[in-house]
Amino acid sequence: MNQPDAPQTTTVAPLLLKGFEVELYTGRRDGTVVGCSAEAAAALQGFVTEPDHRNLEYITPPEASYARQLSLLLEPRRRLRRWLQQRDLTLLPGSTLSLGDSGHFERSDPANPYHDYIEQTYGTRVVTASVHINLGLTAMEPLFAGLRLLRCEASLLLALSASSPFLDGAVTGAHSQRWLQFPLTPAEVPLFLSHGHYVDWMEQQLQRGTMQNVRHFWTSVRPNGEDRPYGLNRLEIRICDLVSDPVLLLAITALAELRVRLAQNDPEQWDPLRASRLDTDELARLADANDRAAARSSLDATLRHWRDGTPIQARAWLRQLLEEVAPLAAAFGLTPVIEPLEAVLEQGNQAMRWLGRHRNGETIRAIVADEVRVMVEQEDELAAMTGTDAALGLLG
Structure with a gap:
């Protein structure tokens, strides 16, 4: 992904290009998961399978505009939804098999050797x-x-997006069972x-066999590009649970973009390598421990700040982040884009x-079934707004 050329008439740097990889479960309106990813990917352009056929993925193209990304997020979903309706199926919320069954793997491509490895090594995790x-x-x-800052603050993005408290029809005790x-x-x-x-680190992992290939690097935030690890052109944030609401997803994205901008504009203040009192090994351990804590308790989690290791509640830390990015958000016209985050902090x-x-x-079945209905209504409302003044006001 390359950044667009800056317009000659403005002193504000252009927004970063951004894109999304969205994984979704398919199933019935009562929340029962029913897999059909191989058939959907064969029938619909832009969809790809996951190793288990109960979920599938689509990818939005690189685009800097948040208003345009709203359209790019919605169009494939609505196309998929129409295809599913013909089979009396729909899209399901959440990031785990809320109503089951995680006891068995349902292969989308039984002949794929990499999928063999995934199933045999990890199972339905x-x-x-x-x-x-x-x-x-x-x-x-x-x-x-930017990677270092987002790695140290990834737990906060998970706290905003957590959507997997159920598994196999039971409460797990975590807010993001997926991440755990x-x-x-x-x-x-x-x-x-x-x-x-x-x-150097990537080459060592491949030589040791701890990674099967360059894609087999599953962490909270990673560099990415078409020729990784050598040719890189983006950061990929992988920690977020599924965010069913596209407007909230864009708000989380805008917060991440603004944090990257801070690290870019003033690395002495915002790059943990330069601004933290902790050494890099401590920072890596702190970030991983924060991720686990956020997976368990999300906004209520007690985390440790990357600057000095001081304990801080996730909700309070996020309020601090929003204050820190407010001037930059105003300069980029992103104040309305990040506004939905306030509701998450207030309402959970x-x-x-x-x-x-x-x-x-x-x-659990009633909750998931009601959320299935909410997803449809929300998509219909947003689809009616895309390209209008209302959408532009919503997303800057």
Whole structure:
């Protein structure tokens, strides 16, 4: 992904290109998961299979505009939804098999040897749905400065997006069961000091067999590109649970973009390599521990700040982040884009709201089925707005 050329008439840097990889479950309106990814991918352009056929993925093309990305997020979903309706199926919310069955793997491509490896090595721990956020950067120093900051703050993005409190029809005790069960590979990842450090580390992992290929690098945030590890052009944020609401997804993305901009504009203040009192090994351990804590308790989690290791609640830290990015958000016209994050801080993320309903006596099936309905209504409303003044006002 390359950044667009800056307009000659403005002193504000252009927005970064961004794109999304969206994984979704398919199933019935009552929340029962029914796999059909191979058939859907064969019938619909732009969709690809996952190893288990109960979820599938689509990718939006690189685009800097948030308003345009809203259209790019919605169009494939609505196309897929129409295809599913002919089979009395729909799209399901959440990032785990909320109503089951995680006891068995359902292969989308039984002849694929890499899928053999995935099933035999990890089983259904990988059968999750999520959204990966890609931010375009081509200069290596800003890319790795942004990577370090996002690695140290990835737990906050998970806290905003957590949507997997259920598995197999039961409450798991976590807000993001997906992140706790997903097999991070390799198990330990350093805080990369430079592009050269990253290249050396990747080559070592491939030689040792801890990674099967360059794609087999599953961590919270990673560099990416068409010729990785050598040719890089973006950061990929992989930690977020599935965010069913596209407007909220764009708000989370805008917060991440603004944090990357801070690291780019003033690395002495915002690059943890330069601004933290902790050494890089401590920072890597802190980031991983924060990710696990956010997976368990999301906005209520007690995390440790990357500047000095001080304990801080995720919700309070996010409020701090929003204050820190406010001037930059105004300069980029992104203040309305990040506004939905305030509602999440006040009302809780999707996992917290679902757990609240369950504590009040609703069944998991009833909660998921109601959210299926909400997804449809939300998409219809947003589709009617795209390209209008209302959408432009919503997304800047």
